[in-house]
Every structure is written in C-alpha cells, then in structure tokens.
Amino acid sequence: MTHKSNLPAQNRRAVMQWIGGASALGALTPLVPAGAQTPETTSSSAAASTAPAPRFAYIGTYTFDAPGGTAGGPASKGIYVLAMRDSGWTPVQTVASANPSFLAVHPSRRFLYAINEIDTYQGLPTGTAEAYAIDANDGRLTLLNRQPLSLSGVIPAHLAVSPDGRALAVALYGGGAYNVLPIEADGRLGKVSGIEKETGSGPDTERQESPHPHMVLFDASGQRVLGTDLGTDRINVFTLADGKLSVLGRTSVAPGSGPRHLALHPSQRFLYLVNELDATVASFSYDAASGKVGEQRQRVSTLPDGYSGQKSAAALVMHPSGQFLYATNRRLKSEHPMADSIAAFRIDASNGTLTPLQHWSEGLRFPRALAMAPAGSHLYALSQKGDTILRLRIDPTNGRLDQPMQVAQVPTPVCLVFA
Secondary structure (H helix, E strand, O other): OOOOOOHHHHHHHHHHOOOEEEOEEEEEEEEOHHHHHOOOOOOOOOHOOOOOOOEEEEEEEEEOOOOOOOEEOOOEEEEEEEEEOEEEEEEEEEEEEEOOEEEOOOOOOOOEEEEOOOEEEEOEEOOOEEEEEEOOOOOOOEEEEEEOOOOOOOOOOEEEEEOOOOEEEEOOOOOOOOEEHHHEEOOOOOOOOEEEEEEOOOOOOOOOOOOOEEEEEEOOOEEEEEEEOOOOOOEEEEEOOOOEEEEOOOEEEOOOOOEEEEEOOOOOOEEEEOOOOOOOEEEEEEEEOEEEEEEEEEEEEEEOOOOOOOOOEEEEEEEOOEEEEEEEEEEOOOOOOOEEEEEEEEEEEOOOOEEEEEEEOOOOOOEEEEEEEEEOEEEEEEEEOEEEEEEEEOOOOOOOOOEEEEEEEOOOOOEEOOO
C-alpha cells in the first residue's frame, strides 16, 4: 500500500517529499544536566495538580512517504511504546503498522486507536483505523481490529475519541470528509456509521483545490465535533447523535490561511485555530451551550517580526491551566533561524486574548507535533526530520520554555499520547 502521487487531494504530500527513514529507537540524551530537570509528574499549576501521571508513551510515525521528509535513516516500523521511568524513557514494544500518523487513547486508558494515513486498502481507495488493547501492567499493545474508512476516504489526517468512549471521529484529508465509527464495549471499532462529505475550495490552487479536513475535536459535551478544513478555510461544527454527523454550523476564516489544528480553552469559552499556510493563530469565542463558534477576535503570527521565507505552522496545544498556548513552525523554504520553532503565548483569562511570550528553536527539526504532560509541567516536541522527542520544562509562573532534554529517539515521530 503506497500513496498515489496522481491523486489531486494529496498536494500537501508533494511539498519537500524526501522519502527515507530515520535512526533506530535510542536512549535518553540530556541537553542540560539531568539534575536540572523537573520530574514529569510535577504540577505547574493548581488547575493541573490532579492530572494523572502517565506511565507509558505511545508514538505514531510515518513508515513511508512522509510529507515534509525524514532524517534519511532507516524507516520507521509503526507505533513505538516506551515506559516513562524516572531515569528516562525505555523501549517496550514496536508495533508494525502502516503510517500510523496520529493516535488517540480511550478515556478508560484500556484502548488505543490509530489512523493509517494511506490511500489504498485491500484494493480499494480508502484509509483505515486500528484499535488496540493496552496492557495495564506493561503498556504493550494487542491489535483488536482494523476498519476501513468510507469509500474514497483516503489519507486520514486526525482522529478523536468521544468523552464517553463510544465513538471515534476521523478527519479525511484526501477524502474531503469526516467519518464516525462506533467503539464497542470491548474496544473494537465498528463499521463507519456516519459520513459528512465536504465541498468547496480556497484561493491557494496547489493546497486548496478541494476540501481537506485536517483535525477533529470533541467539545466537553461529547455531542459536538469541531473540525478544520484546510482546503475551504472553514471551521465546521457537527452534532453527533446515534452515530451520525449533522452540520450545526460553519465559520469562515481568512482566505488562503489553511486551518489545521484547534484547541479549546478549559473554560470552553474560547477556541483557538492554527493556520498552516499563513502561520497564524486565530481566536474565537465559543458557546458551549449551543456549539456556536463566534466571529474571529484576533489573529497573530506564530513567527517573529522580520521572518522571511515559506511559512508552515503545524501543531497547537493548550496548557491544562488555560493560561498558555503553544504552536509550532516547520522549516520549508526558509533560512530564518526560527523557521523550526515553537511559539508560546499567554492567554488573558477575561477575554482569551493572546500575547506572544517566546520563540524556541533549540533542538528542533521540523517539529510536526506537540504533546502536553498531563500535569502541565512539560511540553514535548516531536521533530519529524530529527528523529527526536524533546522535553521542555514549562515555567509555571510565565509559561516560558526552558531546560531542554531529549527523552527519546524514534524514527520520523509525528504523534505522542500517554496512558
């Protein structure tokens, strides 16, 4: 199963597509003295103090045709499982899987779900989703089943598990659609029960020639799914009922901006969007009672003043306290020192306004993804073209990043979740 280069919906795959692999899973490599590090379980705010301490880390990767390229070493094999010890992360298991680019953990922590970012399965044009059981003792994964997505639902880009653990939502970048699959009591995935097919385009003829759903996110009610569409410059809100999706509302954003990822404020009052194509973060009000996304309130750059070269923003992560927000930039055609960087913002609790705090670039190479420690003590950056996972301490008083430590070396890492 390979990506078909002649599919129009895969134009994002054409950007700097160096096909290769990455170095093997490696050991802990500190960038500063280990004694200067804060344990992962340390809470950085009162709001985050009750968050459970993670025991195992699960890393999704690209095993072939990685959009944006790789480090050029041996190819990844699939999903990597690591134990999070006080002395560092240690390998537990490598699970063979085809392009398991994004992962999601069930609320019970008993199951893990992965999308396979592919365009053909068993001779049909479709991507797939996989369900795994998590061993509570050692964190190892056991495949439960694999389900094809809707026909022509190729290149799935993101997934999310509903708060009640009964449904899996999937954004199909290449298929221009959103899918819902039921989650059975034993963790297995049922067949696709809901499909929402999108239409439209945007002004960027290379990247926005058709709809490109890029992310799905459940709000706290679990009855609504928020989705980005990079191809049509929209945020979509759907109602989920009886395994079916129905459109609740659509919010247009700046033409050509390319909506990628969302983050909801813990209060459910503010919604944030990172735009890939123009490297901005936009803020909106959100009505948790109705599921309505308000008009855009603010739009700020993820890059510093004076930046030159191509822009490509990627990840967006909210601090559990709701005080800070973090976004990544990836180097494409640019020689600027902050082309690979993390942008940190402070959030005004009264109105959700963002204030830039910092740009961090040390130790990053094409940071496709970020992950927040459940207690909010650290931020993890995954360098797709560096084969590394970098841990950064979050200063609890001002949200700034410091004390970098490489906690793992994994081929082409693009997603990190905990259980």
